[in-house]
Structures are given as C-alpha cells and as structure tokens.
Amino acid sequence: MSDSNSPITSEIPAAERDLWLRKAQTLSDALPYMCQFGGKRVVVKYGGHAMGEEALALQFAQDIVLLNQVGIEPVVVHGGGPQIKKMLERLKIQSEFIDGLRVTDKATVDIVEMVLAGSINAEIVTAINRSGGFAIGLSGKDGNLIKCRKLARTKKDPDSSIETVLDLGFVGEPVEVNTHILKHFEQSDIIPVVAPIGYGEQGETFNINADTAAGSIAGALQAARLLMLTDVPGVLDKNKKLIPDLTIADARRLMEDGTISGGMIPKIETCIEAVEGGVEAAVIMDGRMPHAVLLELFTPRGAGTLIRKG
Numbered sequence: 001m002s003d004s005n006s007p008i009t010s011e012i013p014a015a016e017r018d019l020w021l022r023k024a025q026t027l028s029d030a031l032p033y034m035c036q037f038g039g040k041r042v043v044v045k046y047g048g049h050a051m052g053e054e055a056l057a058l059q060f061a062q063d064i065v066l067l068n069q070v071g072i073e074p075v076v077v078h079g080g081g082p083q084i085k086k087m088l089e090r091l092k093i094q095s096e097f098i099d100g101l102r103v104t105d106k107a108t109v110d111i112v113e114m115v116l117a118g119s120i121n122a123e124i125v126t127a128i129n130r131s132g133g134f135a136i137g138l139s140g141k142d143g144n145l146i147k148c149r150k151l152a153r154t155k156k157d158p159d160s161s162i163e164t165v166l167d168l169g170f171v172g173e174p175v176e177v178n179t180h181i182l183k184h185f186e187q188s189d190i191i192p193v194v195a196p197i198g199y200g201e202q203g204e205t206f207n208i209n210a211d212t213a214a215g216s217i218a219g220a221l222q223a224a225r226l227l228m229l230t231d232v233p234g235v236l237d238k239n240k241k242l243i244p245d246l247t248i249a250d251a252r253r254l255m256e257d258g259t260i261s262g263g264m265i266p267k268i269e270t271c272i273e274a275v276e277g278g279v280e281a282a283v284i285m286d287g288r289m290p291h292a293v294l295l296e297l298f299t300p301r302g303a304g305t306l307i308r309k310g
C-alpha cells in the first residue's frame with residue numbers, strides 16, 4: 001500500500017507522506033465500524049456541560065455530519081442545564097433541584113422552553129449546517145414526539161416511614177414517544193436535533209430531564225447506541241479510574257455500594273432502562289474530548305463506559 005517509490009509519493013517529504021498514510025490507514029481502520037453501524041440509529045445526548053467552546057461545538061457538529069454521511073442515522077437530543085441557570089439568574093428567578101430535577105413553575109417552564117427549544121436548539125442546528133449537514137430543530141411537541149404526564153415523586157421520611165408527595169411542577173415524565181417524525185427523516189441527509197420539551201394531555205408544556213428524553217427516544221427507536229455526552233470520562237471506580245465496560249448487574253451493584261452517586265445515578269438509570277428496552281448498548285462519555293463520538297463508534301477501544309445487558 002505504501003509504495004514510497006510511486007510517482008505520487010516519491011515527490012513528497014517523508015514526514016508528510018507518513019502523516020498522509022497514517023490518516024488513510026485511520027479511515028480504512030474505521031471501515032468495519034462504519035459497516036457495523038451503517039443504517040442503524042444512534043441517539044446522541046449532548047449535555048449542557050459538554051457544550052464547551054465554539055471550536056469544540058463545531059467539531060461535535062462535524063462528527064454528527066460525518067455519521068450521517070457514512071449512512072448512520074444520528075438523532076441529537078440536547079440539554080442545557082447551565083444555560084437555563086444563567087438565564088434564570090439574569091431574570092432573577094429562583095430555581096431549586098430535587099433529585100437532580102429542576103422544580104419548574106409556570107414562569108420557569110416558559111424560560112426553559114425559550115432557552116432549550118429556542119437558543120440552544122438553534123445554535124446546534126446552525127453548527128451542524130455550517131459543517132455541511134442539514135439539521136432540523138424540533139422540540140418534543142413537534143409531530144407529537146414526546147407525550148408526558150406530570151412526574152410524580154415521593155419522599156420517605158427515614159424515621160417515620162411516612163411518604164410525602166413532592167410537587168415538581170411542570171416536570172414531565174415521557175409516557176409515549178411517537179417516532180413518526182424521526183423515521184420520516186431516515187435515509188435522508190436531514191439530521192433531527194431535539195430539545196427535551198414535552199406536551200401534556202391538556203396541552204401543557206413540560207420540562208423533561210435531557211437524559212430521560214434521550215433514553216426514551218433511543219428506546220422508542222430501538223437504537224444501536226445511546227451516547228451520553230457529559231463532562232466526566234465515563235463511570236469512575238472508587239480510585240477514580242475509568243470503567244470501560246459495565247453490565248446492568250455491575251451498574252446496579254455500583255449504585256448500591258455508593259461508587260455511583262449524584263447526577264450519575266439518573267444517567268445510569270436511564271441507560272439501564274434504555275438497554276432493557278432494546279437499545280443495544282449505552283455509553284457514558286466525555287463530550288469535551290475532541291471527536292468523542294467518532295472515537296467511540298469507530299475505534300476498538302471506544303471512548304467511555306459502555307453499558308450492555310449482560
């Protein structure tokens with residue numbers, strides 16, 4: 001393959017030629033993975049913390065376009081927690097969290113929808129389109145994509161065992177994902193970018209945790225992968241070392257012994273639910289790493305923690 005005496009390569013300085021050949025080899029090495037995922041659906045959850053500087057956001061967008069170009073069906077579901085926080089602070093609206101979920105009153109849900117379905121969604125769509133793709137922005141209201149009911153949470157008092165119902169306001173729990181609109185874009189160059197906003201029976205607007213929304217969409221699409229882009233390398237063990245693979249049973253054990261805590265718990269629960277619901281595997285990975293999505297899908301080592309059934 002690397003005939004250094006060929007008329008094309010003999011003219012080129014050796015270092016440059018080796019670099020070209022390495023690039024060509026990298027592309028060639030990706031071929032089996034492109035064949036593996038070609039025609040399959042990959043849902044990418046792009047978290048608010050993973051949306052770093054502009055250069056990184058453009059790189060993410062290019063990676064998504066590349067997936068589409070090689071025949072994979074990517075669906076981007078984005079978050080925006082830090083961006084909502086900033087806007088609420090600017091408007092002097094207080095916000096509190098229960099179990100990692102934002103308590104969402106009417107004024108807050110209007111802001112959440114504006115930030116998620118408005119500015120962030122448009123930014124991601126623009127980045128993908130600047131990278132040569134054809135992205136289309138949707139919220140869970142479009143095409144009846146995500147029907148919700150009000151999320152019911154209870155809290156048990158450890159002393160009295162009395163359960164109290166917590167009111168999180170307009171926080172939605174997906175009850176039905178209608179994939180009609182997403183399937184409509186398959187086998188085309190159109191890339192759906194979904195904001196985690198849902199609709200209710202009475203026409204209400206619901207704020208959905210973005211991990212939950214991505215998991216529900218991945219399950220409904222029976223995706224080959226659910227990629228959760230966050231701001232840690234993946235699931236870390238007690239010594240802060242990355243765990244590359246987990247079965248559902250392993251993940252449950254790590255939650256029980258406290259290795260997995262805080263914001264990682266709902267993430268893992270979403271992955272478990274998605275995998276139990278028919279998604280081949282879910283991956284928790286660092287979205288701030290350049291080309292994280294390509295590394296995960298097109299290299300033998302992958303990029304983060306891969307969770308599969310057993």
Ligand SMILES: Nc1ncnc2c1ncn2[C@@H]1O[C@H](COP(=O)(O)OP(=O)(O)O)[C@@H](O)[C@H]1O
Binds near residue numbers: 048049261262
């Ligand atoms: N075992 C673990 N491995 C990695 N992260 C963990 C673990 N246990 C708890 N965490 C916490 O989970 C956080 C990721 O969840 P979260 O902040 O909700 O992410 P996002 O905002 O991207 O949805 C990490 O920043 C880390 O503090």
Ligand SMILES: CC(=O)N[C@@H](CCC(=O)OP(=O)(O)O)C(=O)O
Binds near residue numbers: 048079101112209
């Ligand atoms: C109910 C609920 O908490 N909704 C989230 C939606 C955004 C989100 O989940 O964004 P990240 O993925 O960036 O955290 C919120 O209001 O912050």
